[in-house]
Amino acid sequence: MATFLSPTYSSNPHLPFGDQHTAPFYGKDILSVKQFSRGSLDYTFAVAHEMRVMVERVGTFDLLKGKILTNLFYEPSTRTSSSFTSAMERLGGSVIPINEVHYSSVAKGESLPDTVRSLECYADVIVLRHPEIGSAALAAQYARKPIINAGDGVGEHPTQALLDLFTIVEELGQVDGLTVTMLGDLKYGRTVHSLARLLSLYNVKLNYVSPEILRLPSEIVEEIGQKNIPQAEYTTLEPVLAQTDVLYVTRVQKERFTDQAVYESVRGAYVITPEIMQQAKERMIVMHPLPRVGEISMAFDDDPRAAYFRQMEYGLYVRMALLAMVLGKA
Amino acid sequence: MATFLSPTYSSNPHLPFGDQHTAPFYGKDILSVKQFSRGSLDYTFAVAHEMRVMVERVGTFDLLKGKILTNLFYEPSTRTSSSFTSAMERLGGSVIPINEVHYSSVAKGESLPDTVRSLECYADVIVLRHPEIGSAALAAQYARKPIINAGDGVGEHPTQALLDLFTIVEELGQVDGLTVTMLGDLKYGRTVHSLARLLSLYNVKLNYVSPEILRLPSEIVEEIGQKNIPQAEYTTLEPVLAQTDVLYVTRVQKERFTDQAVYESVRGAYVITPEIMQQAKERMIVMHPLPRVGEISMAFDDDPRAAYFRQMEYGLYVRMALLAMVLGKA
Amino acid sequence: MATFLSPTYSSNPHLPFGDQHTAPFYGKDILSVKQFSRGSLDYTFAVAHEMRVMVERVGTFDLLKGKILTNLFYEPSTRTSSSFTSAMERLGGSVIPINEVHYSSVAKGESLPDTVRSLECYADVIVLRHPEIGSAALAAQYARKPIINAGDGVGEHPTQALLDLFTIVEELGQVDGLTVTMLGDLKYGRTVHSLARLLSLYNVKLNYVSPEILRLPSEIVEEIGQKNIPQAEYTTLEPVLAQTDVLYVTRVQKERFTDQAVYESVRGAYVITPEIMQQAKERMIVMHPLPRVGEISMAFDDDPRAAYFRQMEYGLYVRMALLAMVLGKA
Numbered sequence: 001m002a003t004f005l006s007p008t009y010s011s012n013p014h015l016p017f018g019d020q021h022t023a024p025f026y027g028k029d030i031l032s033v034k035q036f037s038r039g040s041l042d043y044t045f046a047v048a049h050e051m052r053v054m055v056e057r058v059g060t061f062d063l064l065k066g067k068i069l070t071n072l073f074y075e076p077s078t079r080t081s082s083s084f085t086s087a088m089e090r091l092g093g094s095v096i097p098i099n100e101v102h103y104s105s106v107a108k109g110e111s112l113p114d115t116v117r118s119l120e121c122y123a124d125v126i127v128l129r130h131p132e133i134g135s136a137a138l139a140a141q142y143a144r145k146p147i148i149n150a151g152d153g154v155g156e157h158p159t160q161a162l163l164d165l166f167t168i169v170e171e172l173g174q175v176d177g178l179t180v181t182m183l184g185d186l187k188y189g190r191t192v193h194s195l196a197r198l199l200s201l202y203n204v205k206l207n208y209v210s211p212e213i214l215r216l217p218s219e220i221v222e223e224i225g226q227k228n229i230p231q232a233e234y235t236t237l238e239p240v241l242a243q244t245d246v247l248y249v250t251r252v253q254k255e256r257f258t259d260q261a262v263y264e265s266v267r268g269a270y271v272i273t274p275e276i277m278q279q280a281k282e283r284m285i286v287m288h289p290l291p292r293v294g295e296i297s298m299a300f301d302d303d304p305r306a307a308y309f310r311q312m313e314y315g316l317y318v319r320m321a322l323l324a325m326v327l328g329k330a
Numbered sequence: 331m332a333t334f335l336s337p338t339y340s341s342n343p344h345l346p347f348g349d350q351h352t353a354p355f356y357g358k359d360i361l362s363v364k365q366f367s368r369g370s371l372d373y374t375f376a377v378a379h380e381m382r383v384m385v386e387r388v389g390t391f392d393l394l395k396g397k398i399l400t401n402l403f404y405e406p407s408t409r410t411s412s413s414f415t416s417a418m419e420r421l422g423g424s425v426i427p428i429n430e431v432h433y434s435s436v437a438k439g440e441s442l443p444d445t446v447r448s449l450e451c452y453a454d455v456i457v458l459r460h461p462e463i464g465s466a467a468l469a470a471q472y473a474r475k476p477i478i479n480a481g482d483g484v485g486e487h488p489t490q491a492l493l494d495l496f497t498i499v500e501e502l503g504q505v506d507g508l509t510v511t512m513l514g515d516l517k518y519g520r521t522v523h524s525l526a527r528l529l530s531l532y533n534v535k536l537n538y539v540s541p542e543i544l545r546l547p548s549e550i551v552e553e554i555g556q557k558n559i560p561q562a563e564y565t566t567l568e569p570v571l572a573q574t575d576v577l578y579v580t581r582v583q584k585e586r587f588t589d590q591a592v593y594e595s596v597r598g599a600y601v602i603t604p605e606i607m608q609q610a611k612e613r614m615i616v617m618h619p620l621p622r623v624g625e626i627s628m629a630f631d632d633d634p635r636a637a638y639f640r641q642m643e644y645g646l647y648v649r650m651a652l653l654a655m656v657l658g659k660a
Numbered sequence: 661m662a663t664f665l666s667p668t669y670s671s672n673p674h675l676p677f678g679d680q681h682t683a684p685f686y687g688k689d690i691l692s693v694k695q696f697s698r699g700s701l702d703y704t705f706a707v708a709h710e711m712r713v714m715v716e717r718v719g720t721f722d723l724l725k726g727k728i729l730t731n732l733f734y735e736p737s738t739r740t741s742s743s744f745t746s747a748m749e750r751l752g753g754s755v756i757p758i759n760e761v762h763y764s765s766v767a768k769g770e771s772l773p774d775t776v777r778s779l780e781c782y783a784d785v786i787v788l789r790h791p792e793i794g795s796a797a798l799a800a801q802y803a804r805k806p807i808i809n810a811g812d813g814v815g816e817h818p819t820q821a822l823l824d825l826f827t828i829v830e831e832l833g834q835v836d837g838l839t840v841t842m843l844g845d846l847k848y849g850r851t852v853h854s855l856a857r858l859l860s861l862y863n864v865k866l867n868y869v870s871p872e873i874l875r876l877p878s879e880i881v882e883e884i885g886q887k888n889i890p891q892a893e894y895t896t897l898e899p900v901l902a903q904t905d906v907l908y909v910t911r912v913q914k915e916r917f918t919d920q921a922v923y924e925s926v927r928g929a930y931v932i933t934p935e936i937m938q939q940a941k942e943r944m945i946v947m948h949p950l951p952r953v954g955e956i957s958m959a960f961d962d963d964p965r966a967a968y969f970r971q972m973e974y975g976l977y978v979r980m981a982l983l984a985m986v987l988g989k990a
Contacts, residue, residue, distance in 0.1 A: 060726030061726075309777045312782075
């Protein structure tokens with residue numbers, strides 16, 4: 001469904017959670033972080049927190065019993081797919097896993113709108129992963145059932161950004177007042193772009209630490225700057241580590257480099273180790289969207305500030321919340 | 331199980347639905363449309379209609395709770411596989427999806443009878459898709475559990491033919507008296523052959539519209555002719571469109587042509603557009619087994635006569651009915 | 661979890677089943693047959709037998725309702741994967757199937773410990789199939805959730821060995837006093853090695869029948885010899901068939917031979933036929949881990965002594981038992 005959340009929705013974020021908050025999500029698509037105001041983030045995270053409490057207490061419960069999710073993945077993403085599958089199963093629902101879409105009707109030339117309209121009668125909600133930007137919005141334009149964007153190429157991956165923000169909320173209690181430092185590949189990192197946009201809804205300070213060739217795109221810096229968020233760029237972590245509350249580490253992906261010599265020169269430049277982390281606060285967290293390939297030393301994994309595996313778990317709760325919300329059961 | 335429905339079954343199609351109708355399906359295989367008489371079609375569609383009502387009312391219900399379906403697909407078919415998965419889940423049952431059979435035991439040289447006998451202990455019913463004709467019958471010969479044929483190469487795909495016929499019944503109320511026009515590739519189209527055979531059980535008029543090289547095989551024309559069904563062949567749609575109640579469009583598949591120049595010359599010859607459809611009745615339906623690749627203009631999709639996406643949904647109800655019937659729960 | 665069963669556990673195998681038997685399995689990993697004493701085997705098989713009774717009586721029951729299994733398969737194994745899926749579903753639990761791990765995070769260079777720690781938050785127990793020896797133990801070292809080893813390359817496949825032994829117990833009533841003859845590829849056959857080790861906990865007589873180049877490795881012969889188990893090696897079946905209670909046939913795998921001429925010379929040397937089996941006892945069983953490719957004639961399949969398809973079914977009960985045990989519900 002293509003209709004975004006009503007803009008009047010975010011104008012009243014301080015009302016107690018009720019119809020004015022839940023109704024806008026029921027039957028809606030989740031396509032972009034731009035759909036979320038502070039009010040709807042508060043609501044989403046409140047639901048996600050309830051999901052966490054319920055999972056810790058009873059593991060699984062029947063909120064979505066009888067509901068079916070189609071996991072329509074045009075490219076493999078074990079982690080995201082598994083997370084949505086688990087979210088649906090922990091809510092008592094069922095899943096239709098579709099990972100072979102390449103070999104089948106699509107290979108015969110079928111369009112995405114046709115595939116979605118064919119498959120939607122089997123499910124109550126569709127999670128879509130597709131390599132092309134705008135594909136989730138295109139699918140939503142034709143589908144009668146809610147579409148949740150699980151990554152559309154270089155476009156968006158809103159549930160990743162939401163789980164990143166939820167991790168900060170759950171681990172540190174709030175977002176306002178925090179200093180968030182983003183490290184690594186800030187040019188191509190879709191997760192970093194979406195998270196930065198979401199963070200700009202709060203009173204935060206943003207530091208960007210990257211090699212010169214992997215700086216955050218200027219349009220994003222400008223967009224965030226318009227919201228009066230203090231931003232600063234660095235090429236080394238040292239100047240900002242001590243003041244950082246959230247260190248968001250990203251992988252420098254080999255496939256982003258045409259010149260492999262350049263890749264080799266930067267790949268090891270921002271490795272987080274227990275030694276380096278001695279300069280950081282005692283109460284702060286290190287995040288990573290995973291998978292990592294050496295950006296964070298395994299020797300740091302047992303440090304309580306290492307939040308990256310817990311981050312995966314917060315993703316489960318956020319996805320449970322979103323499924324319940326679009327199906328009108330939150 | 332290899333035993334077909336008892337021939338005495340079809341001799342009494344007007345009895346109220348009861349044991350004489352349900353018993354023959356319980357524990358049986360669904361291998362071919364040839365197993366179906368008008369009586370058993372009536373029964374199947376009555377169950378499928380009940381499934382539709384239940385899905386529309388409650389979404390999912392526990393008729394097959396605790397039952398397990400193995401979806402054994404030797405070749406990918408996202409749509410058919412998803413449809414059976416959804417059917418089983420909407421009935422409260424579970425699914426074992428097997429799509430990787432190529433890489434595994436079969437690659438080690440295991441025979442189909444061994445694979446089926448190995449896997450059947452894990453499930454209550456097996457849906458089999460296999461590229462070779464006769465494979466479903468072979469599997470059924472060895473299996474103790476019911477086998478449902480989901481396509482055996484150039485052989486049969488009975489649940490597709492059943493859902494096609496059920497679509498006609500649900501959309502137009504009855505089959506007797508209708509004029510059904512089949513368009514496109516009538517030579518290689520397995521779905522067209524099976525549907526034509528099923529339609530010959532009713533008082534219908536059949537029109538075949540195709541390029542010369544893709545005419546309906548003469549043995550099928552003869553088989554249907556023996557039942558005194560009026561049949562007529564055309565190379566253009568124009569002469570028959572106005573009198574058509576059901577227009578069944580099929581895809582002209584590129585892979586059927588050795589000479590690509592011939593393919594290019596015919597592919598665009600039978601495209602359905604809103605303009606062409608102005609000549610058709612107001613109350614008629616356009617069907618397509620999907621996927622389509624241009625045979626029907628997307629501009630026609632919003633026309634109420636465009637039944638091809640609803641057709642997918644009718645497939646869900648037919649498969650729910652068949653699963654319930656072979657498991658003795660209809 | 662890396663902690664093996666306490667060695668004190670096996671010292672008291674004759675106590676009635678109770679906490680001293682169940683507690684050691686709760687939350688534990690199943691990595692190797694070496695974890696099992698006669699006492700814990702007795703317990704496991706008692707639970708597996710209960711599972712058999714329940715499945716025969718009601719098909720499916722809700723012992724593990726709300727629990728989620730992640731089936732993490734780095735290499736395809738349709739049979740093992742399906743068996744665990746069915747086991748979980750027959751117990752009312754759910755499954756997250758992961759078969760595409762190659763194409764995803766792992767392809768990006770993620771380590772097994774990271775993959776396991778990322779995925780474990782979605783499930784309550786992980787079944788792991790991996791091509792490298794020691795991988796299950798490595799995963800268990802990092803995971804908080806129980807790991808069940810479903811094959812780690814040339815390492816172990818403990819649930820296969822357990823189901824083999826359970827088959828003997830269920831079919832013949834006991835293990836002590838039996839003569840077990842192993843036939844075929846005894847050098848590379850992982851299942852044979854594990855089964856021989858388990859059998860050495862009982863008072864059995866072991867015969868090994870193989871081509872010279874596929875003899876049981878001497879270290880295994882020595883290990884078993886230290887337990888005073890009578891062992892004898894043969895190159896033909898004839899001298900031992902008449903006295904055999906369990907004939908365990910294995911496939912001579914083509915891929916084990918560098919010289920295909922040698923493979924061709926031995927592949928047909930140990931084929932079981934109805935004629936040969938006339939020399940065997942009336943009450944004995946023929947087993948095979950499957951798939952077979954001609955080592956047992958299909959003409960023998962209907963003989964009541966042919967236990968190989970029933971063996972698959974016993975695997976279901978053993979895996980149900982193990983899942984229930986590690987999740988504390990046995």
